[in-house]
Amino acid sequence: MTYLILVGAPGAGKGTQARLLVQELGLVHISTGDLFRYNLKNKTALGIEARTYMDKGELVPDAVTVAMVRDRLSQPDCEKGAILDGFPRTPVQADALTAMLDEWGVKIDMVPHIYVETGILVERLLKRAITEGRADDNEETIKTRMRIYKEQTQPLLDYYGERGLVVKINGDQSVEDVQKELIAAVKSIF
Numbered sequence: 708m709t710y711l712i713l714v715g716a717p718g719a720g721k722g723t724q725a726r727l728l729v730q731e732l733g734l735v736h737i738s739t740g741d742l743f744r745y746n747l748k749n750k751t752a753l754g755i756e757a758r759t760y761m762d763k764g765e766l767v768p769d770a771v772t773v774a775m776v777r778d779r780l781s782q783p784d785c786e787k788g789a790i791l792d793g794f795p796r797t798p799v800q801a802d803a804l805t806a807m808l809d810e811w812g813v814k815i816d817m818v819p820h821i822y823v824e825t826g827i828l829v830e831r832l833l834k835r836a837i838t839e840g841r842a843d844d845n846e847e848t849i850k851t852r853m854r855i856y857k858e859q860t861q862p863l864l865d866y867y868g869e870r871g872l873v874v875k876i877n878g879d880q881s882v883e884d885v886q887k888e889l890i891a892a893v894k895s896i897f
């Protein structure tokens with residue numbers, strides 16, 4: 708069982724790197740943002756609830772998010788472990804994840820932190836708005852998401868740092884070079 712948590716600000720490249728890492732490690736990629744977007748597209752009750760928060764760049768309530776992740780991690784394809792992308796995002800979610808994994812007798816192996824300077828992130832997100840057309844990649848929402856990342860998600864780096872799990876990955880390189888650094892870090896623990 709291998710559990711990795713990718714931490715990084717919006718636009719740091721977590722999704723891209725997680726998808727590449729899946730091919731390398733044969734683990735399942737779980738992105739809470741993708742799960743919410745899937746539900747939104749299919750107009751499920753969960754999607755409709757999440758939409759009001761996502762449109763503003765705010766976080767979907769912890770209870771809703773945790774229940775969705777528990778459900779996803781319980782699926783048979785997660786039996787070898789998972790790469791978590793965009794979850795946990797708050798200390799409450801981190802505690803819930805720890806409790807969940809304790810219950811299943813498994814632990815988090817590593818928390819790669821993909822770091823990129825804020826100015827570069829905003830530029831990247833505005834570009835992504837044009838290429839991918841994500842509804843929440845507009846200037847107003849980007850500001851909110853960056854603020855929420857700083858206030859609520861960055862404290863997780865202390866939470867996992869105290870447990871010796873955080874490994875810094877320089878996200879301001881080409882996709883291939885970030886991937887090389889990430890794979891080397893992950894492989895060092897096996």
Ligand code: AMP
Pocket residue numbers: 717739740741743760761762764765766767768769772792793794795796800843852
């Ligand atoms: P992302 O694709 O990770 O940037 O997520 C897009 C949006 O989905 C976020 O701005 C939130 O509204 C919602 N979201 C994704 N992951 C979480 C999470 N762990 N907790 C709460 N909301 C989330």
